[in-house]
Amino acid sequence: MISTADSDQARRPLLGDAAPAAVCLRDAVASVGGRPVLRGVDLTVRPGEVVALLGANGSGKSTTVKSVIGSVPLDRGDLELFGTPFSRFRDWRRVGYVPQRTTAASGVPATVREVVSTGRLPLHRLLPFRRKDREAVDRALAAVGMLDRASDGVANLSGGQHQRVLIARALVGEPDLLIMDEPMAGVDVVSQQLLAEILRREVERGCSVLLVLHELGPLEPLIDRAVVLRDGCVAHDGPPPRGVGQHALPGHDHVHPHADDDHHRSTTRGLLT
Known part of the structure; x- marks a missing residue:
């Protein structure tokens, strides 16, 4: 039987092997x-690919993505982003990053628009914001359903709304690689479905996506x-x-593999526990 993810992948071919991988960690x-x-x-x-990074707590998921963005240095190994060795990579406008759920401004008084606008800084450094920057901020806020809260202070937002602001900040530069560390943790079903729709649109324009997840949920068809x-x-x-039954429900701590064929059961049984 073809899974939902398999059928979706068949409908949406990847961009091919001609372009270098968005991430190559060895x-x-x-x-x-x-x-x-x-x-x-x-x-x-690979270009246009959606990869889910799964595993139990403490398995190294968040450390892996932090190594990819350089906040945790490698003791050994090689990392390339878009075919460029990490030590020489400077084009950070191509990378959007959503950290684990946190307050959007880390205690600093700021509006929703101000926080999202910081995502445009890699495109022009300290130059004044231009009209196209303001329009990009509006598009990103509209994409996450927060345009009507643009002037509100982030301190007044709920946890799920904070998460939407962080996603908008990552989207505002129109990245070629979007990295999200547990974007569905602690958010309601409506926010999860909104995230799935956002990612679908990003993938359609060719963005590569790396997700740290505990459960696949509504994102499963995209992976x-x-x-x-x-x-x-x-x-x-x-x-x-x-994930099936209770394992697929939001809030279940891990995804446990269940498959129809013996080979899949033998290679994935218990890996996430």
């Missing part, structure tokens, strides 16, 4: 606070490939494990 070893976390992770995200981490190593790289 034999990545990294530590946090002196504690080894990644133990030789390989991760590739081309799942990389499952266990104890800092890649335990599975292939078709997304299917």
